Amino acid sequence: DQQVKQNSPSLSVQEGRISILNCDYTNSMFDYFLWYKKYPAEGPTFLISISSIKDKNEDGRFTVFLNKSAKHLSLHIVPSQPGDSAVYFCAAKMEYGNKLVFGAGTILRVKS
């Protein structure tokens, strides 16, 4: 019962171009979504989040888009940099809930 899905195990992008990471969810009770970035042997680092009352949130090079009707969100990184190479996890949370439900992650490789 995988409620949060990241269907692309990996993505390779040229430096300076846009990286688009996708995430789908099945539980309509989720109302808060987060993206985390993880380097090997480290813990996940919070990147950006979005509430279900919004359809877009932007923070520097990172923008998250939410399409509630499609139960889909995406993370855009522009321009991509080699230091962005990492595993990206999408996570979701229910209103007043406490646990995060994670996707399996997407490995992003930014080539210089």
Add this chain to the structure above:
Amino acid sequence: NAGVMQNPRHLVRRRGQEARLRCSPMKGHSHVYWYRQLPEEGLKFMVYLQKENIIDESGMPKERFSAEFPKEGPSILRIQQVVRGDSAAYFCASSPMFTAGGQETQYFGPGTRLLVL
């Protein structure tokens, strides 16, 4: 360093031994969460605690696993009689007290890599 602290970073145990993982939340955070990541998978929720209380342990295995967050000191995740399948990365996260809407961000520690031989 005001981040979430976890120790040890690496832990090796033989089958049947006990493993104790420690987590100190960020300063000012009163909520602690434990997650487990198996190889090639995402993080899976295990337990959510506040000081001296277990709030949600729906992700904890029924046997051998326990967690606590005492009034003083770090949160402890204890695994008794470890088996090879317990080998994983265990991450602790913390968040501040809930605000309206429950949209608190959880901040993660560096994790403890447990290897059971």
